[in-house]
Amino acid sequence: MTTTTKVDHLIIGAGFAGLCTAIKLDEAGEGDFVVIEKDTEVGGTWHANTYPGAACDVPSHLYSFSFALNPDWTSHYSPQPEIKAYVDKVAAESGVLDRVVLDTAVQDATWDEDQQRWIVTTVSTSGETTTYAARTVVSGSGGLSEPRMPDIDGIDGFRGEIFHSARWNHDVDLTGKRVAVIGTGASAIQIVPELQKIVAHLDVYQRTPNWIIPRNEHRYTEGQKALFRKVPLAQRAYRAFIYASLEARAPAFTRFPALQVATERMVRGNIAKGIEDDPELVAKVTPDYRAGCKRILISNRWYPALAADHVDLLTGGIASITETGIVDKEGNHREVDAIVVATGFYVTEPPIAQHVTGRDGRTLADIWDVAGMAAYKGTTINGFPNLFQLVGPNTALGHSSMIFIIESQVRYVVEALKAMRRDGHATIEPSAQAQASWTARIRERMKPTVWQTGGCASWYLDRFGHNTTLWPGQTFTFRQHLARFDVDRYDVTPTTEREAVSA
Ligand code: N01
Secondary structure, three states: OOOOOEEEEEEEOHHHHHHHHHHHHHHHHOOEEEEEOOOOOOOHHHOOOOOOOOOOOOOOOOOOOOOOOOOOOEOOOOEEEHHHHOOOOOHHHHOOOHHEEEEEEEEEEEEEEEOOOEEHHHHHHHHHHHHEEEEEEEEEEOOOEEEEOOOOOOOOOOOEEEEEEHOOEEEEEEOOOOEEOOOOOOOHHHHHHHHHHHHOEEEEOOOOOEEEEOOOOOOHHHHHHHHHOOOOHHHHHHHHHOOOOOOOOHHHHHHHHHHHHHHHHHHHHHHHHOOOOHHHHHHHHOOOOOOOOOEEEEEEHHHHHHHHEEEEEOOOOOOEEEOOOEOOOOOEEEOOOOEEEEEOOOOOOOHHHHHHEEEOEEEHHHHHHOOOOEEEOOOOOOOOOOOOEOOOOOOEEEOOHHHHHHHHHHHHHOOOOOOHHHHEEEEEOOOHHHHHHHHHHHHHHHHHHHHHHHHHHOOOOOOOEEEEEEEEOOOHHHHHOOOOOOOHEEEEEEOOHHHHOOO
């Protein structure tokens, strides 16, 4: 017989978003929750992405929780192991780990109208199935969690080693090997300079060049760390300074894309510094679209790595993959021992959407397939009562820290739960009209942005050409929008006496 465990809240994912939710719910007295994490450890993207060179391109003093500042960051941009250690420490000290279920994936979450609960089925890696009945579900499943393998003819027949950047195979030693990297995005530009140091030969397959600015890397001195430790206000001020300087860049993305000319000039300088006497390579790496249209990347090592004698940047496109190598569109076959696939993630069609079924029996994917991803304030969805989607539609950033957005959303969730308890709402769900007018507003606001006008194809845009990924404004306006729970924009149902007793 299957037993069902009743919980108030079920949180999907134990990355930054899921852990933040767990910690803040606990603080708010909403401690009856379970966190379901498919991986073996907490950390989300910072547990999964262990490729060589993995690091954050947002300064660490901002890319961290406001309620758990870390005076000991070693560098301006921390490497993955340090961020993972930070998440582990925050999780361990928070007291929520007793409610985290690891190695377990959410298989299905279906709204049950009679019970007014989400019935969530999970399955562990050992095959054990568990069912929960939860009043609310908070999904922190991550926008960049499901690797997207490219649909290249023959890819499954390659006989050498092949793996995605987010599933790095550390059992494979690439030293002295002939390696190909497919993709030149944020992950690839960190991987290539590391591989270039150890491989015999590297083929880098570029479909579109990126604008890559210099990385203002520096390590914090012991004195600076001691200051941050002893004078927390100094660290707060430093964090605020980083926040403000990143925020100052937002208008060049959202309102005045012509301002990106300054970035383009900086990148041309970065290219000239990294690649000497090779005009053909310079031409290949110089984008022909406006900077910012795709995510602006940061590296001091990408251009020099490409300029190395044993590295080839191939831009002719991939026709197919054979058992032993890659064939380009001109028919040239280049043999390799291993292929690293750095082709990104499912962003505008998140796989979790296929597993969440709402009030009328349709999944989120069914609904989003028709007109693209949409949610009220990027967080709640008509037809899906008591569901909160963190890092939902139009919440991602091209210029600042996602942790700021996550904390804004989690505050909204907490406010919503408080309102539900206080005012006796069993369910809350944004009205269709509230969601439609929010989405229309976002679309309008998106029109002048560099993401729509910059002349590139990017994963920010869905198949309808809408940018359903990014927040088209300053981050503080996002926070203002979510500062209070606006119940007047919601359809609510009251808690009946029977429900209150059975809870
Ligand atoms: O993925 P991407 P990523 N054949 O989608 C190419 C975050 N992140 O893993 O540009 C050949 O950016 C594709 O080409 P094109 C960050 O938000 C953060 O690198 O589409 N090539 C592109 O070059 C980032 O934006 C950090 O023409 C194919 C590349 O693959 C996000 O993760 C570090 C192809 C994919 O680039 C994703 O980054 C790393 C095909 N069939 C990542 N399909 C930080 O530092 C795709 N490509 C915080």
